[in-house]
Amino acid sequence: MKLSRNIDVKANMIWNIADTLRDVYKRHQYGSVILPFVVIKRFDAVLQDTKEKVYETYKQVKDFDDHKVLLKRASGHGFYNCSRYTLGLILSDADNIESNFNDYVNGFSEEVQDILSNFEMHKLIEKLASNNLLYNVLQEVNKVDLHPETVSNIEMGYIFEETIRRFSEAQNEEAGEHYTPREVIELMVNILFTDEDLSKTTEAITKTIYDPACGTGGMLTVAEKHLRKQNSSYNLISYGQEINSETYAICKADILIKGEDADFIRHGNTLSNDRFKGYNFDYIISNPPFGKDWKSDQKKVKEEEKLGAAGRFHMGLPSVSDGQMLFLQTAVAKMKDKNKGGSRVAIIHNGSPLFTGDAESGPSKIRQYIIENDMLDTIIALPNDIFYNTGIATYLWVLSNKKPAHRKGKVQLINANDMFEKMRKSLGKKNKEITPKQIEYISKIYGEFKPGEFEYNGNIIESKIFDNQDFGYLKVTVERPLKDKKGELILKRGKKQPDSNLRDTENIPLKEDVKEYMEREVLPYAPDAWIDKKKTKVGYEIPFTRYFYKYIPPRKSDDIFSEIKELEDKELQLMKELFGNG
Incomplete structure (x- = not known):
């Protein structure tokens, strides 16, 4: 309880900083302004105890070739700040707030500079200063105590994650571009680790997880949390690539804040510039964009297609109007060889990858490769209206090249479209949510691998088992x-x-x-x-x-006629009451 209360208190304080921005920024812009300042405040607090040592070291070694290594050693962390300023010192000189804060920001090491440049920090500082808001924002941020003695790395990760969630949900429809609802991620992670026995060993085990469209890193964070909860001896190393500068900065900051290796979060277009060439991972998890064209990536994608099995896209190419099956192929390409332990994948798609394309078209060939190589494990139909920016049907694909014996040569289809509860208030197009108990039940149906129709608190979920050849x-x-x-x-x-x-x-x-x-x-x-x-x-x-279609016979004409007659009689009675028998 103490952990969650601390997180809630700090997240509320950060959320309330938005009050200082109301006259200059729109509501959906608050997160873009406040999150970089939260990152800076945490780094300032982490570096506080060794600040003097780092500054003195900097004056002595700044001209040395290896000065970066020496400064990291002096700071005791994987990053440092060699400016003479701290946030507290900057606030003591209100007249020179902009120049002093710029000096301070420029003093961070390159790991942090990369994050801040993707936040476009200097433009942000200039706009805040020109609107006389810089001092106020810094003052409010500095009130939030984020020192490691008060807030551990784990807690700080949760606070940052909760802050991201709140600002993302405040954006409503715009949040869907880079934010997957938390309950969807929880379900994906639950399913991803269902077949893994995490309780047997107490030995330290390191596993890897990769998201080719990692956004703010929510999936990686939830996966790590889940594994640690199941077995604290597991160490999950997160790898991710993100095309959007700001969301990349948020994700990398979150990893650095938690004291992990931020070098494994990389910026760039996954389809045309794979930043993890030659890497393979134990787990792959992703919610790539739906219906987004890849016209600008065509040249690079087709070059990689020509590489055959040495590239990612040898199975076939989807329509240029929708690149989600390129992300699916990327996930397959990043799986470990089954002789080296194999991998499991959880990836979200809309309906088109299920059926689009004629026989021997690109999409059909992609499906053929995955199914004939016995990689398709399960597809789960999710409820409509659970994402922020779309109400269309969505599906969770589960792939594995290390299926247990009873799943080999088989594919399970689960229709969980009815497993939801209505939300009291919509968030963009999201007006439904999957409850924790429903997540548990869907995971149970997956784990039991049995065909049938099941009822859970009035909600129907159906499971069917097919041969690959079907x-x-x-x-x-x-x-x-x-x-x-x-x-x-x-x-x-x-x-x-x-x-x-x-x-x-x-x-x-x-x-x-x-x-x-x-x-x-x-x-x-x-x-x-x-x-x-x-x-x-x-x-x-x-x-x-088609597999889950249920025929509903039309009503009998006599029943319809009787209902119409009853309505006419009611209408006549109302007319008599209003106007009398005349």
Whole structure:
């Protein structure tokens, strides 16, 4: 209780700093202003005890080639500040607040400079100073005691995370660009670690986790928290790449604040500039953007496609209008070889990666590769309206190349669309949430790996188990013979010629015998039809909605008529009461 109360008190103090910004900044901009100052305040507090030592060391070694190493050693941390100022000293000289604060900011080591430059700190300082707000903001931030003796690294991580969450939710729709609702992450992490036995060993074990579109780092943070809660001997090293400068800065700051290696959070476009080439990870978790085009990345992506298995995109390329399956391939490429322990993946997609693309198109080939290599473990349909910026259907894909024996060659589909509770107040388009108990129950259905329809507190969840082959089909071209006006066959070198106007295609499930299918579905209606085997293609799709469709018969006409008659009678009675029998 003490831990959560401390977090809440500090987060409230930080949140209230927004009151100083109201006349100059809009509500959705508050986080962009305040978060960098929180980062600076924490670093100021962490470096406080060795401040004098670092400044004296700096004066002695500033011209040495290895001065950075010596200054880090003097600070006792992986970063330092060699300015003579502290926040307290800056506030004691209100007349020179801007120049002194700039001097202080410039004194940070390059790890922190990278974060602050992505926050565009100097522009921020200039705007605050020109509106006479810099002193007020610094004064309010400095009131929040973030010294390590008061706030541990773990607590500070929670405070920063809670502050990010509040500002992100305050942005409503805009939050969806880089913020995944907490309960969705909790579910992903629960599922990701379900098959892992985390309780057996007390030996120190190091695992790695990677997010190719890490945003503010929420998924990495929750995953680390979950593992430590299950077994404190586990050390989870977080790796992430983020294209947005500000969210990258927030994520890197969070990692540095917690005393971890911030070098593993990297800035850049994952699709065109993979900052983790040659890396493989134990776990991959992500919520990449839906429906975002990759036109500007085409050249680099196609160059990597040509590398074949040495690159990420050898399975196939999706439509240029939607890059989410490129992130899916990135996740697959980052999995460890199963002979080296294998990996598990949890990644969010909308509906299009399930079925988009014809047989042998890029998306179909991607599905084919993943399914035929027995990597697709589970797909879970999530409730609609649980994300901030979209109400569309979303799905959690779970991949694994180390399936337990009972899951090998199988895919579990779970329809959890009904597992939600309505929120009292909407946040952007988010008006539903998955409760902790519902997360637990969905995870239970996943873990038990049984088909069936289950009820939980009035909410229905359904699980179905399929063979890998159930998702594959042959797209066959069915030809009919070309005839003349008299109805006689037109032959060429004694062979029937196909009539292109009568040409048709059939999708035949891989499990079906093609001959039997033709005899049952085609030949009774077109006895002269045949298959052109040269045109046969293999396709893969996951028609999730069709698998869980439930037919609801229309109401009987007599029932509808009776209801209409009842309404007419009520209307007549009301008219009599209003106007009398006349």
